[in-house]
Amino acid sequence: MVSYDREDLASGCIRWADLTPPDWRDRNNARIEQQKSGGRFEPFEKEFTRKDGSRVPILIGGATFEEGGNQGVAFVLDLTERKRVEDALREREIQLAAARRELRQMIDTIPIPVASYSADARRDFVNAAWKQYTGLSDEAALGTKWSVVAHPDDIAGGDKMWRDALATGEPWHTEERVRRADGQYRWFCIDRVAARDENGKIIKWYGTAYDIEDRKRAEDALRESEHKLRQIIDTIPAHVVRYQPDGAADFMNRTFSEFVGPGVGFDNLGSVVHPEDYPERSRDWDMHVAAAEPYDIEMRLRRADGVYRWHRSRRVPLRDANGAIVNWYGAGHDIDDQKRAEEAYREALLELAHANRVATMGQLTASITHEVNQPITAAVTYALAARRFLSAKPPNLREVDEALSLIVKEGNRAGEVVGRVRALIKKAPARKDAVEINDAILEVIALTRREAANNGISVRTQLAEGLPRVQGDRVQLQQVLLNLIINAIEAMREIDEEERELLIGTRNEPDGVSVEVRDSGPGFASAALERAFEAFYTTKSDGLGLGLSICRSIIEAHNGRLWASPNVPRGAIFRFTVPTHSAAAL
Ligand code: ADP
Numbered sequence: 001m002v003s004y005d006r007e008d009l010a011s012g013c014i015r016w017a018d019l020t021p022p023d024w025r026d027r028n029n030a031r032i033e034q035q036k037s038g039g040r041f042e043p044f045e046k047e048f049t050r051k052d053g054s055r056v057p058i059l060i061g062g063a064t065f066e067e068g069g070n071q072g073v074a075f076v077l078d079l080t081e082r083k084r085v086e087d088a089l090r091e092r093e094i095q096l097a098a099a100r101r102e103l104r105q106m107i108d109t110i111p112i113p114v115a116s117y118s119a120d121a122r123r124d125f126v127n128a129a130w131k132q133y134t135g136l137s138d139e140a141a142l143g144t145k146w147s148v149v150a151h152p153d154d155i156a157g158g159d160k161m162w163r164d165a166l167a168t169g170e171p172w173h174t175e176e177r178v179r180r181a182d183g184q185y186r187w188f189c190i191d192r193v194a195a196r197d198e199n200g201k202i203i204k205w206y207g208t209a210y211d212i213e214d215r216k217r218a219e220d221a222l223r224e225s226e227h228k229l230r231q232i233i234d235t236i237p238a239h240v241v242r243y244q245p246d247g248a249a250d251f252m253n254r255t256f257s258e259f260v261g262p263g264v265g266f267d268n269l270g271s272v273v274h275p276e277d278y279p280e281r282s283r284d285w286d287m288h289v290a291a292a293e294p295y296d297i298e299m300r301l302r303r304a305d306g307v308y309r310w311h312r313s314r315r316v317p318l319r320d321a322n323g324a325i326v327n328w329y330g331a332g333h334d335i336d337d338q339k340r341a342e343e344a345y346r347e348a349l350l351e352l353a354h355a356n357r358v359a360t361m362g363q364l365t366a367s368i369t370h371e372v373n374q375p376i377t378a379a380v381t382y383a384l385a386a387r388r389f390l391s392a393k394p395p396n397l398r399e400v401d402e403a404l405s406l407i408v409k410e411g412n413r414a415g416e417v418v419g420r421v422r423a424l425i426k427k428a429p430a431r432k433d434a435v436e437i438n439d440a441i442l443e444v445i446a447l448t449r450r451e452a453a454n455n456g457i458s459v460r461t462q463l464a465e466g467l468p469r470v471q472g473d474r475v476q477l478q479q480v481l482l483n484l485i486i487n488a489i490e491a492m493r494e495i496d497e498e499e500r501e502l503l504i505g506t507r508n509e510p511d512g513v514s515v516e517v518r519d520s521g522p523g524f525a526s527a528a529l530e531r532a533f534e535a536f537y538t539t540k541s542d543g544l545g546l547g548l549s550i551c552r553s554i555i556e557a558h559n560g561r562l563w564a565s566p567n568v569p570r571g572a573i574f575r576f577t578v579p580t581h582s583a584a585a586l
Helices: 004-011 020-036 080-109 128-134 152-168 213-235 254-260 266-272 276-292 338-364 365-391 397-425 437-454 474-492 528-532 547-557 581-585
Strands: 040-049 055-064 072-078 114-119 122-127 172-179 185-196 202-211 241-244 250-252 293-300 308-319 325-334 434-437 460-463 470-472 500-507 514-521 561-566 572-578
Touching: 004 561, 040 072, 055 080, 080 128, 114 128, 114 547, 122 128, 128 172, 152 172, 172 325, 185 213, 202 308, 213 254, 241 254, 241 308, 250 254, 250 266, 266 293, 276 293, 308 338, 338 365, 338 397, 338 474, 338 547, 365 397, 365 437, 397 437, 397 474, 434 474, 437 500, 437 514, 470 474, 470 572, 474 500, 474 514, 474 547, 474 572, 528 561, 547 561, 547 572
Parallel strands: 460 500
Antiparallel strands: 040 055, 055 072, 114 122, 114 202, 172 185, 185 202, 241 250, 241 325, 293 308, 308 325, 434 470, 500 514, 514 572, 561 572
16 A cells, blocks of 8 residues: 555564655644544544655554553555545536536527426426516526416417327427517427436426517418419409419419309310310420420310300410429410401401402403403304304215304303303402412403403513412402502503503512502502502592502402502502412411
8 A cells, every 4th residue: 555565664664653644744643642542543534655755545543452552453444446436526526517507508598498397397497598588587487387478379279288298298399479578479489398217207398499470470471462462363354374384284363263164173174175276276285385485375265154265375484593494374365356356357358358359340341241242242153154054065064063163162261251250259258279370360361351452451461480379369369450450441541542551460579479560551649659558549530449458458468568659651550479378388
């Protein structure tokens, strides 16, 4: 213990009193003196000095053999190990106390309210944030139930949750209103968990609370604005439908769901599309979705009362910040009335054009009658000749045969004229055909040839060869030409007969075919140039002033242009263009 050996003892260099370090000596001696009289001294702790000068903690106790005697026995226990354990323990306690302080400080400093409850759900700790928020002191808070700061409306529900939790020991999460120091309630998000001892018995509950009032308010505001937006979308007088990125509808506004009526949902929305429109539109839609392109659509939709109505809508993709399609939105409206009006307008125009055609043809009656009469007269003449050849003796059958074939030819000629007149007088819906414009022109010239001849007008043509076919309605294009030719003939009546010339030409243009009608008439003053196309503008006593305006609407319906310009040295040029068939198809 003190590192001396037997030799040291034998050599007498150890004095036992010297084993006690000088700073212990007084205490030591006092104790010995004190106890000597009693014959024994109670064990006490002190130190000894080792041979090398270091110290060793010991426990020493002893007794004298007789009261007041100088001989006795003592024992000494080395306390090094015990001292070490004690020191370590003390150190641990100091550390623990520091850790506890730190933890306490931490819990106090975290900016969210924290409380702990004893196993019977009474508060036994609240942190600084809790006290600051509620305005309650430790004295006011500790020992209270959870509900002292709760909103009255939340207490019943909260009590039930506490009962359940106490029974099961499960952690729980809840949203509760908590009263602030100023009396205002704010929403908190609260988590409570149980702490257990080593036997699993619940010894405490811990609760943290997180202020979500602002979030709640923001949510309320968002809900409110969503509600408003929804109301606007629902009530705007347009049909709004939302589609998923794959094109399947997943929302329709009230206006639209009222239009389609009950029983129509997202799974059978296609059933309201008119059967004639459905397959094509549905295919087109899929194509647009695949290509991520906006889709403009016109189709008939069945209204709640079973009536199909024309409908126009536009569907556009809504993209996120990365450009990915989040949804498609479609906005549409009923265009049935508009469609009907357009149709009625188109029909009226067609009607008018037809009336104009018939009237124009009426102007040609005399000429056309003559045109038809001529082959008939010729046929009669040939028939008479044939009879003569038959009654000859012997009958000249070769001549008869020739006369008969001439009769057939003249009959056909008359038939052709009648056929053309009938085609122009017939009322038929507009067509979109590939028209050989030169052929159509030649037919009109044939019909008007006599009229021109009767007025002493020489007609020339300059028709380009190898023209592409144009897209349109043959009869309507002929009508335009007929109007222009008759106008030219009428205009030229005013000038000397030798100078009356009509030239009709065609040309290939980059975007189609142009047709021009040139006359050598008086032409018009430049101011009258555009007025001529106005409806009801006429300079003729029996004119209606509708011809040119109808011509222009026909050419525009063909995506072409019709205009007038002065001829040189005199007269007028009317020219129109129509796109070629293939170009129009593009
Ligand atoms: P209308 O022939 O019934 O008058 P149009 O619309 O065909 O109706 O023509 C309107 C007017 O344009 C004519 O009255 C005439 O004054 C003028 N016009 C038309 N064609 C010619 C032409 N080739 N030369 C001179 N004036 C013309």
